[in-house]
Amino acid sequence: xxxxxxxxxxxxxxxxxxxxxxxxxxxxxxxxxxxxxxxxxxxxxxxxxxxxxxxxxxxxxxxxxxxxxxxxxxxxxxxxxxxxxxxxxxxxxxxxxxxxxxxxxxxxxxxxxxxxxxxxxxxxxxxxxxxxxxxxxxxxxxxxxxxxxxxxxxxxxxxxxxxxxxxxxxxxxxxxxxxxxxxxxxxxxxxxxxxxxxxxxxxxxxxxxxxxxxxxxxxxxxxxxxxxxxxxxxxxxxxxxxxxxxxxxxxxxxxxxxxxxxxxxxxxxxxxxxxxxxxxxxxxxxxxxxxxxxxxxxxxxxxxxxxxxxxxxxxxxxxxxxxxxxxxxxxxxxxxxxxxxxxxxxxxxxxxxxxxxxxxxxxxxxxxxxxxxxxxxxxxxxxxxxxxxxxxxxxxxxxxxxxxxxxxxxxxxxxxxxxxxxxxxxxxxxxxxxxxxxxxxxxxxxxxxxxxxxxxxxxxxxxxxxxxxxxxxxxxxxxxxxxxxxxxxxxxxxxxxxxxxxxxxxxxxxxxxxxxxxxxxxxxxxxxxxxxxxxxxxxxxxxxxxxxxxxxxxxxxxxxxxxxxxxxxxxxxxxxxxxxxxxxxxxxxxxxxxxxxxxxxxxxxxxxxxxxxxxxxxxxxxxxxxxxxxxxxxxxxxxxxxxxxxxxxxxxxxxxxxxxxxxxxxxxxxxxxxxxxxxxxxxxxxxx
Numbered sequence: 001x002x003x004x005x006x007x008x009x010x011x012x013x014x015x016x017x018x019x020x021x022x023x024x025x026x027x028x029x030x031x032x033x034x035x036x037x038x039x040x041x042x043x044x045x046x047x048x049x050x051x052x053x054x055x056x057x058x059x060x061x062x063x064x065x066x067x068x069x070x071x072x073x074x075x076x077x078x079x080x081x082x083x084x085x086x087x088x089x090x091x092x093x094x095x096x097x098x099x100x101x102x103x104x105x106x107x108x109x110x111x112x113x114x115x116x117x118x119x120x121x122x123x124x125x126x127x128x129x130x131x132x133x134x135x136x137x138x139x140x141x142x143x144x145x146x147x148x149x150x151x152x153x154x155x156x157x158x159x160x161x162x163x164x165x166x167x168x169x170x171x172x173x174x175x176x177x178x179x180x181x182x183x184x185x186x187x188x189x190x191x192x193x194x195x196x197x198x199x200x201x202x203x204x205x206x207x208x209x210x211x212x213x214x215x216x217x218x219x220x221x222x223x224x225x226x227x228x229x230x231x232x233x234x235x236x237x238x239x240x241x242x243x244x245x246x247x248x249x250x251x252x253x254x255x256x257x258x259x260x261x262x263x264x265x266x267x268x269x270x271x272x273x274x275x276x277x278x279x280x281x282x283x284x285x286x287x288x289x290x291x292x293x294x295x296x297x298x299x300x301x302x303x304x305x306x307x308x309x310x311x312x313x314x315x316x317x318x319x320x321x322x323x324x325x326x327x328x329x330x331x332x333x334x335x336x337x338x339x340x341x342x343x344x345x346x347x348x349x350x351x352x353x354x355x356x357x358x359x360x361x362x363x364x365x366x367x368x369x370x371x372x373x374x375x376x377x378x379x380x381x382x383x384x385x386x387x388x389x390x391x392x393x394x395x396x397x398x399x400x401x402x403x404x405x406x407x408x409x410x411x412x413x414x415x416x417x418x419x420x421x422x423x424x425x426x427x428x429x430x431x432x433x434x435x436x437x438x439x440x441x442x443x444x445x446x447x448x449x450x451x452x453x454x455x456x457x458x459x460x461x462x463x464x465x466x467x468x469x470x471x472x473x474x475x476x477x478x479x480x481x482x483x484x485x486x487x488x489x490x491x492x493x494x495x496x497x498x499x500x501x502x503x504x505x506x507x508x509x510x511x512x513x514x515x516x517x518x519x520x521x522x523x524x525x526x527x528x529x530x531x532x533x534x535x536x537x538x539x540x541x542x543x544x545x546x547x548x549x550x551x552x553x554x555x556x557x558x559x560x561x562x563x564x565x566x567x568x569x570x571x572x573x574x575x576x577x578x579x580x581x582x583x584x585x586x587x588x589x590x591x592x593x594x595x596x597x598x599x600x601x602x603x604x605x606x607x608x609x610x611x612x613x614x615x616x617x618x619x620x621x622x623x624x625x626x627x628x629x630x631x632x633x634x635x636x637x638x639x640x641x642x643x644x645x646x647x648x649x650x651x652x653x654x655x656x657x658x659x660x661x662x663x664x665x666x667x668x669x670x671x672x673x674x675x676x677x678x679x680x681x682x683x684x685x686x687x688x
Contacts (some may be wrong), residue, residue, distance in 0.1 A: 004067045004094045004147065005046075005067065005069060006045055006047065006148060007104070007108070008094075008143035010145065011042055011043040011096055011139035011140035013038055014034050014035050014037070014038030014039070014132075015137040017034050017038075018035060018129050018133045018136065019129075019137075019426075021338055022034070022129075023129065023267045024129070028053055028128050028129075031129045031132055032115075032118075032119045035115055035132035035133075035135065035136050036112070036115045036116055039136070039139055040112055041112055042139070042143065043108040043109060043111075045603065047107060048523070049096060049104070050101045053065055053097075055501070062514055063097075063332075064095050064515075065095070066096075067094045067096075068091045069091070069093055069094075071089055071092075072090050072091055072092040072153075073089070074089045080208050086209070087208070088204070088209070090150060090210055090408065091150065094153075095111075095148065095149035096147070097514070098273055098511050098512050098515050099286070099289060099512060099577070101511075102358055102508075102511075103282075104147065106358050107142050107143060107278050107279060107565075108143070109204045109488075110277055110488075111139050111142075111274065113365070113485060114135075114273050114274050114369065115132075115270075116477065117270055117477070117481040118132070118268075119477050119479035120296040120376075120475050120478040121270055121372050121376060123269070130171075134164055134167045135173070135270075138161060138168065138280075139279070140160075141157045141161045141164055142157060142161050142280070142283070143157070144157035144160065145283055145286075147435035148209040149213070150211045151200050151210040152200065154287065155197075155200065157283075158193070158251065158283060158287075159193065161279060161283065162185075162186060162189045162193070162251070162280075163281045165185050165189075165275055165280055166182045166185060166186040168182075168274075168275070169181050169185050169264045169266055169652065170266070170267070173264070177263075178267065180266075181260075181266035182266070182267075184259070185260040185264055188259060189251060190250075191250055192246055192247045192249055192251060193247060193250065195243045195244075195250075196246070199240045199243030202236070203240055206225075206229075208342075218277070219297070219517070220519055223519045229683075234300075234301075237295075237301075238298040240294055240298075241291065241294050242298075244288065244294075245288065245301065245305055247284070248287055248342075249282025249284070250284075251280065251281065251283045252283065252285055252338050252342070253281055253312075253334070253335050254284070254308050254309065254335075254338065254342060255311055255312045255315065259659075260581075261275075261276075261334065262328055264331070269375060270369065271370035272327060272330070272331070273365045273369050273372070276330070276331065277334075277362075277364040278361045281334060282341075282357050285338065285342065285354070285357055285603075286354075288305065288514075289345060289350045292350050292515075292516055292517055295345070296519050298521055302345075302346050303346060304346070305420070306342070306345075306427075306434055307346070308342060308346075309338075309345070310339060310343045310427075310437045310438055311341035311437075312338070312342070313337070313339030313340050313343060313438065314440060314441045315339075315581075316333070316335035317333075317444035317445055317448065318444060320445075320448040321447065321577060322567070322577040323399060323448075324383055324384050324385050325367070325383060326374065326384050326387075327371055327375075329384075330364070330368055330371060330452075331452075333449065336441060336444075337360050337408070337445075340356060340393070340438065340441070341356050343425040343427055343581075344356065344427075346430070346434075347427050347429065347430030347431065349422060349425075349426025349427075350512075350516050351516065352422035352423045352426050353507075353511045353512050354422055355418070355419045355496045356419035358492060359418070359538055360416075360419070361494050362404075362415060362485055362488035362492050363414075363415060364408070365485055366400060366404040366482060366485035366486055366488075367401060367405065369478070369482055370397055370401035370404065370482055371401075373397040373474040373478055374390060374397060376474055377470065378467055378471070379394065379470045384452065384455040385462060386467070387455060387456045387461055388455065388457075388460050388463075389458065389461040390457045390461070390471065391457040392460065393471040393473065394457075394471070394473045394474070396473060396474075396482065396483070397473065397482065399455065399486070400483060401457070402453060403490055405452070405453050407447055407490070408445060408446075408548060409543050409546065410445075410446065410540065410543040411540075412540060413490075414490055415490065415491070415492045415493035416489075416493070417493060418496050418497060418498065420442060422498055423438065424438050424442070425535055428531070436493060442539055442542050442543055443545055444546060445543075446544070446545075447546035447549045447550045448550070450551065450554075451550045454551065458555065459555075459556060459628075464567065465506070495507045495508045496509060498536075500529050500532055535554060543631045
């Protein structure tokens with residue numbers, strides 16, 4: 001455990017080597033050895049750290065292992081909201097507890113196989129070394145996010161994955177759409193990040209620390225400290241949790257900040273797998289679960305989280321029903337499944353949220369990489385209407401993809417069944433209306449995912465002859481990760497077998513439950529055995545109904561025709577879903593055009609008033625004053641000076657003319673002067 005700091009360092013080192021030290025100096029083999037080797041090192045170190053923690057005194061005592069590297073920020077005494085003072089000290093440190101253990105394993109394990117898959121997928125793509133540099137940097141930032149022992153270290157990783165998503169989504173910078181999609185992801189995430197910052201500032205002003213252990217310990221010992229103070233009409237806990245959740249809506253693509261995620265498909269397909277399955281989009285769920293002590297003391301915000309989550313789930317699921325781009329279907333599936341996780345958080349089923357996060361990482365990474373295998377075989381084609389019959393040409397891709405589809409559809413025995421069941425059980429105990437919407441979403445999920453499988457792998461091939469000739473199974477570098485992830489999608493759910501009465505072997509719940517605080521009344525509810533079995537049966541029945549609907553309209557050779565017939569029968573509904581409820585258009589008409597209009601207005605104000613009146617006007621006024629001053633100086637000040645000089649010169653010339661040097665002339669002047677004085681004297685005397 002003492003080498004915990006090495007886990008995020010390894011990918012950073014790989015990025016530094018490929019991006020700086022060895023840039024353009026080694027071949028592709030050297031590049032992928034460095035990139036994959038660094039992530040494999042992180043995986044092995046993670047396994048060692050987790051095993052060491054499980055046998056440690058900290059784990060036995062129900063505590064986390066905290067490693068502080070150095071003091072990062074120290075400002076001395078700082079005034080708090082209650083009028084007291086505290087020494088602010090924020091460390092650069094890492095925390096290993098059950099929650100970070102789960103996240104650590106998921107990120108490193110799934111991340112490694114995505115790196116491995118990328119070796120074959122990106123082999124013929126330009127920018128091979130640049131790609132792996134970004135991918136390693138992404139991994140390092142995500143590991144920092146989940147291992148940070150305080151909100152600020154987490155926020156560094158939070159911002160880092162946002163930057164890396166921008167770089168990877170816009171990887172094909174020579175095309176038009178990818179750079180736009182990268183900017184969109186970056187900007188939308190910044191909106192949420194502003195709220196995240198507001199929540200952090202509030203916490204540090206109230207507690208004088210951002211350390212998870214100190215914060216949540218203080219809250220558990222004195223819950224009233226965050227319930228009595230009101231901010232903007234909310235309790236302190238309500239304000240902070242709302243701010244943090246707004247940050248999560250951006251990172252984890254919830255309504256209204258989900259719009260960036262479907263466009264993120266512009267990047268290479270393994271990037272989509274990394275963003276959607278194991279890293280960036282799960283950050284919001286992780287952060288909410290990490291802050292569960294606060295959320296339990298703000299039940300009104302918990303309700304907001306649950307409602308936003310379930311609305312996002314069904315909203316994205318309906319859009320996924322009609323998408324024809326194979327990656328777009330999976331993208332909206334991710335948005336929907338993230339909604340499921342937030343539904344679990346909102347009803348207090350925090351361990352169920354993390355459990356679904358883990359199982360989702362396996363089957364969603366599997367399906368994204370499987371779609372990459374299909375796209376690779378189709379020569380870059382992503383339109384499912386031009387596919388069909390691929391199972392004969394790509395047996396391993398088909399088999400593994402089918403496992404992932406069965407898992408996400410909630411088929412009993414596979415991972416998705418266990419985790420989805422726990423979320424629906426939590427929703428049933430929290431709010432029956434939420435459970436109904438969640439159940440309908442489960443049926444829609446099964447429907448659109450099997451629609452994808454049927455359109456892609458079954459029926460007759462609908463592409464061109466050239467595409468047909470290009471069809472082939474992917475190389476082992478791509479199929480081996482698919483097989484490994486398929487195994488994970490099949491068996492990972494067995495660590496979280498639901499509790500039925502006294503039958504309780506839910507290892508996952510007991511493990512992660514150690515980090516769930518016990519404050520407030522906002523906790524997950526447990527149904528009776530009979531109710532739990534009925535809920536399971538309802539979930540399975542709805543899932544099977546969704547599969548049957550998909551087969552009804554898209555199964556066999558006539559499937560696409562039947563699907564088009566459905567679209568013709570309900571054109572308005574189909575158009576609404578196909579255009580994704582015109583949300584992007586609404587954003588363009590309001591936010592985007594409004595921002596541009598504001599920018600143009602501000603530019604006009606700046607150029608005409610600030611620059612025109614103030615800056616240029618000041619310039620013109622200054623020039624005018626300087627001209628007037630110059631005129632006054634030249635003709636008045638200098639004129640008077642010159643006049644004095646001219647008078648002096650004229651006087652001196654006159655008197656100089658009198659100085660002739662002739663004695664007789666001087667005598668004459670003396671005589672005349674004497675005569676004038678005598679005459680003046682006599683005149684004065686006679687006058688008196």
